[in-house]
Amino acid sequence: MDKKLRWGVLGGMSWIARDAIMPGIRKSRNGQIVATASRDPAEARRRHGEEAGVRIMGYEELLSDPGVDAIYIPLPNSMHLEWAMKAAEARKPVLCEKPLGLNAAEVTAMFAAFERAGVPLMESFMYRFHPQHARVREIIDSGVIGEVLEVRAHLSNNMMSPPDPKNVRFIPELGGGVLLDMGCYVVSASRMIMQAEPMSIRGWQKMDSRFGVDVADGAVLEFPVGRMGVVSCSFETTGLGHYSVIGRHGMIEVPRALVLGLGSFAPEALIVTVDKNGRRTEELMPANDHYQLIVEAFGDAVLNGTPMPLSPQESINNARVLDAWALSIREGGDVKIAP
Known part of the structure; x- marks a missing residue:
């Protein structure tokens, strides 16, 4: 497979993004990081520098960027619903940290929004892989x-x-x-x-x-x-x-x-x-x-147009x-x- 999924990370300074998922994407056979988002991009550049080939931008800018194929969301639990919904509106596939929502009603609403948008959403239970x-x-x-x-x-x-x-x-x-x-x-x-x-x-x-x-x-x-x-x-x-x-x-x-x-x-x-x-x-x-392994599995599903390896019902039931x-x-x- 020659094509690689171009990832944008919505909040790339959290430890789970910086130390776990982002290194996983870099090592993956089917993905690359092209952008990260910060509430203060200038401060993020000052504190952490800018990785070659990875742009730092604001949240909304990341969601609207045509050069970003998929979004990873590692934000605090209370922010998952808001930013996943905005990603669905932007028609961006999303891998979102667990727990996907604060309750089953939020999780159900999120999957319904992504189904309407015609793009996938998956909860990031990495251990399952x-x-x-x-x-x-x-x-x-x-x-x-x-x-x-x-x-x-x-x-x-x-x-x-x-x-x-x-x-x-x-x-x-x-x-x-x-x-x-x-x-x-x-x-x-x-x-x-x-x-x-x-x-x-x-x-x-x-x-x-x-x-x-x-x-x-x-x-x-x-x-x-x-x-x-x-x-x-x-x-x-x-x-x-x-x-x-x-x-x-x-x-x-x-x-x-x-x-x-x-x-x-x-x-x-x-x-x-x-x-x-x-x-x-x-x-x-x-x-x-x-x-x-989880980012590769997610990437395969997006690139091939196949179902996500962890289903919506799996997350709703949990x-x-x-x-x-x-x-x-x-x-x-x-x-x-x-x-």
């Missing part, structure tokens, strides 16, 4: 652990020693809090493994009164035919991102499943399978840059679970999740 998850599925399908009855998923990063009040994750007005920031991952992982939608959820939450945001959350999910998911996320514990798949005859542990490794620093994948006799089999997979989790915390008890 790491080969280790396909291997986990192969092990499940082989039958070695039997019927899957439970999945447990956890993601955390210690941001409290000490906390940075300027971090968008601690600002309620910007969609801060661990439920949106990390809860979306553990819900996604549990649904991916179960290959089903949960029917109900019971949630728990720890708030930090200094910032007015949640810093630790947990929940139990009820899946069809008596299966269960246990999920948790935290800003208080250190850098863990894993899931376990518990079957009738054994289990699979994926200790690096949700680790947000960056580029060459991405850790090797490790999959541990335990059979019914307690025998352990460890598979070490080479490091793989899931940020590069947002519905997060909504129900939040509702369970507010009201207490189990909350049914709308199909």
Whole structure:
């Protein structure tokens, strides 16, 4: 494929853009960065310089630029809806950071706008593109652990020693809090493994009164035919991102499943399978840059006019679970999740 997708980054100074997605685009076989946007382009040039071949401009200018084929949005959660909608009006395909919206209503409205505009939108769940998850599925399908009855998923990063009040994750007005920031991952992982939608959820939450945001959350999910998911996320514990798949005859542990490794620093994948006799089999997979893999998959779909590898319904369903989790915390008890 000779043609490359010309990317514009709407807010290129965030860490996820600067250290993860933009390096992924640079390494990709089908993409290149041609522009980044800043609220103050002159200040951005002064502080960071200007990369050869990459123009720095304002947000609106980026959206209207005919030399930009697709937009990546890494802005704070509360800004996703506004700028995704403007990108849809400009008929630009968008890869947007998770969570796509603050709730399922926003996510649904965003996809409807992109459908009307005739351009694609996809949520940037990069972990889904790491080969280790396909291997986990192969092990499940082989039958070695039997019927899957439970999945447990956890993601955390210690941001409290000490906390940075300027971090968008601690600002309620910007969609801060661990439920949106990390809860979306553990819900996604549990649904991916179960290959089903949960029917109900019971949630728990720890708030930090200094910032007015949640810093630790947990929940139990009820899946069809008596299966269960246990999920948790935290800003208080250190850098863990894993899931376990518990079957009738054994289990699979994926200790690096949700680790947000960056580029060459991405850790090797490790999959541990335990059979019914307690025998352990460890598979070490080479490091793989899931940020590069997601931008390549997105780019292939845009360039070839094929469906996005993560569907609109996938994102809508994930947002519905997060909504129900939040509702369970507010009201207490189990909350049914709308199909």
